[in-house]
Amino acid sequence: MAAKKGLLERLAVSPVIGDGGFVFALEKRGYVKAGPWTPEAAVEDPEAVRQLHREFLRAGSDVMQAFTFYASEDKLVNRGNHAGQKIGVEAINRAAAKLSKEVAAEGGALCLGGLSQCPSYLTGLGEQKVKEEFRKQVKVFVEEDLDFLLCEYFEHVEEMEWAIQVCKETNKAVAANMCIGPDGDMHGVSAAECAIRMARAGADVVGVNCHFDPFVSLETIKKMKAGLDAAGLSPYLMVQPLAYHTPDAGRQGFIDLPEFPFALEGRICTRWDMHRYAREAYEIGVRYIGGCCGFEPYHIRAVAEELSAERGCLPAGSEKHDMWGAGLKMHTKPWVRARANREYWEKCQPASGRPFCPSMSKPDNWEITAGHEDLKQHDTETTADEMKRVLEFKKQ
Known part of the structure; x- marks a missing residue:
């Protein structure tokens, strides 16, 4: 049997399709608590x-990302199981790694272990403490022999550099995603400079994930690519955005929108939006194309279908889905049969069905995470301090 091709080998010949947003998908299904968002x-x-995992595999995902988001020990300190017993990073990451490997083997997919930003950075504990948190996670990924490592959901490029450096202590390929928009990271470092610093830290693949919709994220990728090109750097590009439209989001993305996290459904991207996203991403040079919060398997199926010519195959899930609605030709209503074509769906402008709702929101940006001087004291702030801040905001 031929050896399974690794991430970089695959990226060299065709686009790689990622999976979607496990945290949000499992919260909706009743398996993750909003707020902690721990796995x-x-x-x-x-x-x-x-x-x-199996649904994303059937939809066309080439990668099964182990469900390890936010599983750093400092984030899990107060998290427990149904019986109230503490579950640590070792148990979670090992179980998640085994699950991703199991399902990946069913379809020849890759599996990865991911690191995310951790409280130790935001509270100012310093480089060595932060790296210790990362090493606890990476140790399990290496022992379970996952195919590559991903540093994702980082708002500060300095912390991202530390995560990449820890991952580079292994012999695994390393991908890296900032959760930033076109304005750059939370310390004001430009998107282009973030990309340059990620590449110079050793990332083989760089890009963005989460916080913004596909089209805002692609604007960020364009800035990253321009910076990388000017610096003479050529890592592969990666994008895994939200499945929610966020044209009105501020610097911190969808977390500032008043609908976050329980009323975002009115913003969900259609499968046809995802066809456009996949094509635009590919045309600007992105080769690892996936999704984050809000992405469901049918979104990934749309990405895989749009890029089927480049990949040389359709996903298994297309067996029950004629692209561009061809199956509607069998509908009993003639006006629905008339929708069985690409032109109709590309021109369709979906209505929200909510007559008294605005088309845009005003972000609730309280600047709790914007200045970062107060972040270092965040763990010592009392509940009373937080309530005072909220009340002052509401008076404005």
Whole structure:
């Protein structure tokens, strides 16, 4: 049997399709708590995680990302299982790694272990403490022999550099995604400079994930690519955005929108939006194309279908889905049969069905995470301090 091709080998010949947003998908299904967003489900409810992996695999994902988001020990300090027993990073990451490997093997997919930003950075504990948190996670990924490593959901390029450096202590390929928009990171470092610093830290693949919609994220990628080209650097490009439209989001993205996180459904991208996203991403040079919060398997199927010529195959999930609505030709209503074509769906402008709702929101940016001087004291702020800040905001 031929050896399975690694990430960089695959990227060299065709686009690689990522998976979607496990945290949001599993929260909707009742397996993740909003707020902590931590992945105890890998231990508590492995069948739920396994099934979601399988759905993304069937939709066309080339990568099964182990469900390890936010699983740093400092984030998990107060997290427990159904019985109130603490579940640590070792148990979660090992269980998640095994689940991703199991399902990846069913379809020849790759599997990865991911690191995310951690509280130790935001509270100012310093480089060595932060790297210790990362090493605890990477140790498990290496022992479980996952195919590559991903540093994702970082708002500060300095912390991202530390994560990449830890990952480069292994012999694994390393991808890196900032959760930033066109304005750059939370310290004001431009998107272009973030990309340059990620590449120089050793990332083989650089890009963005989360916080912004596909089209805002692609504007960020364009800036990153311009910076990388000017610096003579050529890592592969990667994008895994939200499946929610966010043209009205501020610097911190969708977390400032008043609909976050429980009323975002009115902003969801259609499968046809995802066709456009996949094509535009590919045309500007992105070769790792996936999704983050809000992405469901049908979104990934749309990405895989749009790039089927470049990939040389359709996903298994297309068996029950004629692209551009061709199956509607069998509908009993003639006006629905008339929709069985690409032109109709590309021109369709979906209505929200909410007559008293605005088309845009005003972001609730309280600047709690914008200045970062107060972040270093965040752990010592009392509940009273937080409430005072909220009340002052509401008076404005």
